[in-house]
Amino acid sequence: MVNKIFYSLIIVGIISSGTAFATESLISVQTDNVDYDEGDAIIISGHISTIIGKTQVTLQLFYNDNLIDIAQIEVSQDGNYSHIIIAEGRQWQNDGVHSLKVTYGEGNIAETQFTFNPNSKIIETKDNFEVTAGNSGTFDIPYSIKGGIIEDITIEPQILGILIKIDSVHRGTLVLDLPRQYIDAEKQNGKDDVFIILIDDLQTPYDESKSFSEFRTITIDFEEGDSEIQIIGTHVVPEFGALVMIILMIGILSSILLTKNRLQIKI
Numbered sequence: 001m002v003n004k005i006f007y008s009l010i011i012v013g014i015i016s017s018g019t020a021f022a023t024e025s026l027i028s029v030q031t032d033n034v035d036y037d038e039g040d041a042i043i044i045s046g047h048i049s050t051i052i053g054k055t056q057v058t059l060q061l062f063y064n065d066n067l068i069d070i071a072q073i074e075v076s077q078d079g080n081y082s083h084i085i086i087a088e089g090r091q092w093q094n095d096g097v098h099s100l101k102v103t104y105g106e107g108n109i110a111e112t113q114f115t116f117n118p119n120s121k122i123i124e125t126k127d128n129f130e131v132t133a134g135n136s137g138t139f140d141i142p143y144s145i146k147g148g149i150i151e152d153i154t155i156e157p158q159i160l161g162i163l164i165k166i167d168s169v170h171r172g173t174l175v176l177d178l179p180r181q182y183i184d185a186e187k188q189n190g191k192d193d194v195f196i197i198l199i200d201d202l203q204t205p206y207d208e209s210k211s212f213s214e215f216r217t218i219t220i221d222f223e224e225g226d227s228e229i230q231i232i233g234t235h236v237v238p239e240f241g242a243l244v245m246i247i248l249m250i251g252i253l254s255s256i257l258l259t260k261n262r263l264q265i266k267i
Contacts, residue, residue: 025110036116037118037171038118044100047079058073063099069091094116095118096115097114098116117170126144128143147170162230163230164228170224172222184235199223199228
């Protein structure tokens with residue numbers, strides 16, 4: 001009786017294992033991002049663990065169960081596949097979650113999702129922001145921002161730069177025309193140097209599209225939820241003019257006096 005129960009459990013285990021193996025998908029799928037704006041390239045890729053002859057991958061893209069794109073994709077000899085969809089056209093008018101489904105052979109399915117933001121849903125602003133420069137008065141920074149709004153721009157003399165506070169409701173871009181008279185980055189020979197850009201205290205790359213004698217145009221990409229952008233150069237107009245120099249001199253003199261006192265104590 002015990003042996004019968006033992007063998008029955010073994011058979012059930014084998015059947016269960018066989019069923020799990022049979023339903024295991026041979027295909028995987030992923031996108032290069034989880035959030036896209038109109039006009040972006042959506043890079044789709046995946047891997048086939050067991051190649052079935054010259055079978056192709058069938059890709060279907062859905063929005064709320066409505067089919068908006070379909071494609072047949074060839075599989076390379078190493079089992080990898082990839083496909084690019086440009087998120088533009090009459091089918092790309094709805095914001096929200098889009099679903100990708102890939103099928104390979106019979107019963108081999110993989111799915112993933114991403115969020116899409118059409119241009120009509122993305123905030124874009126072009127304007128001039130007036131920045132206070134203490135005794136130097138005020139100056140304007142022309143800008144355009146897509147995906148959020150600028151809340152404030154302040155001079156930060158201690159970092160030789162400016163601090164920009166933003167409200168980012170989407171992943172977006174900020175384009176600034178930085179007036180050289182008020183903020184710049186230069187090498188010792190007078191040639192242009194790179195700015196240091198920090199977004200929420202993390203250094204990030206930027207693009208510089210224009211460079212003239214009066215201003216430099218830079219483009220900074222940000223993510224949803226980012227709130228502070230620091231632009232650090234080699235000089236910036238002081239926010240409080242002479243007051244800053246007085247504070248710096250007091251700080252330097254205090255450091256000298258403290259250092260002298262410590263030396264005297266040691267002696």
